[in-house]
Amino acid sequence: MAGSKVTVVISQAQGRNPIKRQLEEDIATALIAEPGIDVSLVPHLYDMSQDHSGMLFLRSVPGNVVVLGWLYERAIRWTLDRANIRGKDGMTLLKSADEESDDDEEEEDTRQYNGIGSVNVPNRRVYCIDLRASVSADAFVREIRRISEENSVQTVDLMSWIGGSPQPEQLQRYLQPERLLEARRAFDSGSATHVDKATLPEDTGRRWYPVIDYSRCTNCMECIDFCLFGVYGVDALDRILVEQQDNCKKGCPACSRVCPENAIIFPQHKQPAIAGAEGEVSGLKIDLTKLFGGDSGESAVEMAIKERDRELILDGREAVGMSVGIKQKVREEMDQLIADLDALEF
Ligand code: SF4
Numbered sequence: 001m002a003g004s005k006v007t008v009v010i011s012q013a014q015g016r017n018p019i020k021r022q023l024e025e026d027i028a029t030a031l032i033a034e035p036g037i038d039v040s041l042v043p044h045l046y047d048m049s050q051d052h053s054g055m056l057f058l059r060s061v062p063g064n065v066v067v068l069g070w071l072y073e074r075a076i077r078w079t080l081d082r083a084n085i086r087g088k089d090g091m092t093l094l095k096s097a098d099e100e101s102d103d104d105e106e107e108e109d110t111r112q113y114n115g116i117g118s119v120n121v122p123n124r125r126v127y128c129i130d131l132r133a134s135v136s137a138d139a140f141v142r143e144i145r146r147i148s149e150e151n152s153v154q155t156v157d158l159m160s161w162i163g164g165s166p167q168p169e170q171l172q173r174y175l176q177p178e179r180l181l182e183a184r185r186a187f188d189s190g191s192a193t194h195v196d197k198a199t200l201p202e203d204t205g206r207r208w209y210p211v212i213d214y215s216r217c218t219n220c221m222e223c224i225d226f227c228l229f230g231v232y233g234v235d236a237l238d239r240i241l242v243e244q245q246d247n248c249k250k251g252c253p254a255c256s257r258v259c260p261e262n263a264i265i266f267p268q269h270k271q272p273a274i275a276g277a278e279g280e281v282s283g284l285k286i287d288l289t290k291l292f293g294g295d296s297g298e299s300a301v302e303m304a305i306k307e308r309d310r311e312l313i314l315d316g317r318e319a320v321g322m323s324v325g326i327k328q329k330v331r332e333e334m335d336q337l338i339a340d341l342d343a344l345e346f
């Protein structure tokens, strides 16, 4: 690893989708031969626990790192941040379809976010790329070469161990990507031996929890007031954090709908705005309430209340409707909306 300019980490898809696996393999195989690039594969980023060896490996990467995954770029960045894998934002030119900026000037991103930002950001770059941005491995390889060249002329303050203290044997599997690819192929085809299985990283079950984008989050604490399942907490600096991620109710994105800064990402949600797509939530001309609301026209707050009540009832608790954790201003807006709708009936 010493002396390399860029480390590329491919975070693999959930399941065994052969098309996704092939793309991951094609990118990894092409990059193994590239000078100045180290490539590794880890399981799906969102599903790895904080002490999974793949996370320990990511934390151990010195210098600039490119992380490719099956998530929106923003979701990758803030999932990494949550695991203390940080750096300055590296700019990537390869964007998924939902994130490509529009050439029409009127549609430009004009919303300014004044979030509290991340903490302890080391002097290196983290580049995040959505693997859904192209079906061609070449497109990714070209972009990674571009990033590698960009970094070959930059002075990077290399940090030997960014965080965590992985054992050499925990890192070994990630430092031998060819062996990992072989073992993965054997596993997917059902012919894996004990040796292959030992080579693969530990299993990762599917998870569901919110990820906070601190470039947007203003620490207003609305999410902690709204969530009645003990997911949120505060750190030693009184910053909001996702403290008990496994308390979150699978499939429910309620708090993302009430966050005034749209700072809460559920990377696996089907609505791009909630899953972390950049473009769709960034223009002032876009009605955010609709993006975070329901398919059949419910407002974001209506949907959030409905979803939270459903989870409370499933837990054997009482529904609370708007009586808990909804700001007075929002309540007044909702009352007005209901009054307007009532008036329309006549
Ligand atoms: S509601 Fe949104 S902006 Fe407010 S603390 Fe939570 S994540 Fe941050």
Ligand code: SF4
Residues within 6 Å of the ligand: 210, 226, 227, 228, 229, 230, 231, 232, 247, 248, 249, 252, 253, 254, 255, 256, 308
């Ligand atoms: S989705 Fe529901 S359970 Fe999960 S953190 Fe948000 S409010 Fe809490």
